[in-house]
Amino acid sequence: MVAPQSRAAFNAWPIPARAGIGLRIPHHARVIAEHHCADWLEVHPENYLSNAAAASELDLIRRDHALSLHAVGLSLGSADGISDDHLARLSGLTLRYAPGLVSDHLSWSSTEGVHFPDLLPLPYTEESLKVVGRNLDRVQTALKRTLLIENPSTYFQVSLSSMSEPEFLGELVRRSGCAVLLDINNIYVSARNHGADPLKSLRAYLNAVPVTAIEEIHLAGHTVQRLESGRDIRIDDHGSAVSADVWRLYEAAIAAIGICPTLIEWDNDIPEMTILQAEAEKAQIILDNLWQEPRYALAG
Secondary structure, eight states, rough: OOOOOOGGGTOOOOHHHHHOEEEGGGHHHHHHSSSOOSSEEEEEEGSSSSSSHHHHHHHHHHHHHHEEOOSSOTTTTTTTTOOOEEEEHHHHHHHOOOSSSSEEEEEEETTTEEEEEEEEEOOHHHHHHHHHHHHHHHHHHHHTTEEEEOOOOSSSTTTTOSHHHHHHHHHHHHHHHEEEEEEEEHHHHHHHHOOOOOOHHHHHHHSSSSSGEEEEEEOOOOOOOOOTHHHHHHEEOSSOOOOOOHHHHHHHHHHHHHHEEEEEEOOOOOOHHHHHHHHHHHHHHHHHHHHOOOOOSOOO
16 A cells, blocks of 8 residues: 655645635635635535636635645445546646645445446445445545545445444544544434434544544534434535534534534535634634643543
8 A cells, every 4th residue: 555645745735723614616706805714615626627717716716725625526435446537637636726635425426437416325344444445545546645534424324234334434544544534413413313322423433533533524504304204314415504413512522632624514505605604613612612632532
């Protein structure tokens, strides 16, 4: 396995351990005009692969902001392997923008040339671990840097799994040298959908995943839908403000691991920038108030 090179080799602005905002194209003009809208920004690189105008705008935005790339199209869990074309184009954007962090998801979304519009769950087995590890090795070697892997939101449990999601992600970190993007909303959504205690689920993550590997946190909103059976299910739709319960879970996470770059995601029904900035300010207040030396697990 080829060890990823330091991010410093790419002249990247480091992502500060502060609250940032997920930048979407409708806000480009305002960000360019104001020069500064947040301590750092994160974008989906797929939005810039075929949009030359947006890519040029991001060149301007990059001059004034630390930048992170959060990919959705690598399909790291695909047994078919990584698309040569997609990886080459992502590598090109990484060289162009020199982001402080690059991430994708613990999921799959393509098979036999067919691409799905969803991030689909994996069975957490030794076989899947080898597939994801092999794909990760290829990506990290091509990008010459460490990739952050985000825990997914799930709506059903795959019966074939032989290990828990935190155990799977923790073992992936140890084998591949990847880092972790811990999505607090996804932990909450998945726990509630499976009838589990979100705080216990967070504890399981922090006990299974090396805390030093957690390099970013995501926060987002979700919706609750009532099924015909009368059961409520939570959907990770990134279309609303962060819920009070997720804020409390985030406070517990920061109290346990110390300060960490934290990103507000909002992808649907995108609001005015001032609303995103207000959400980021809430996260920053928690970071400021709960800062302490990192610990390695929640007590209890």
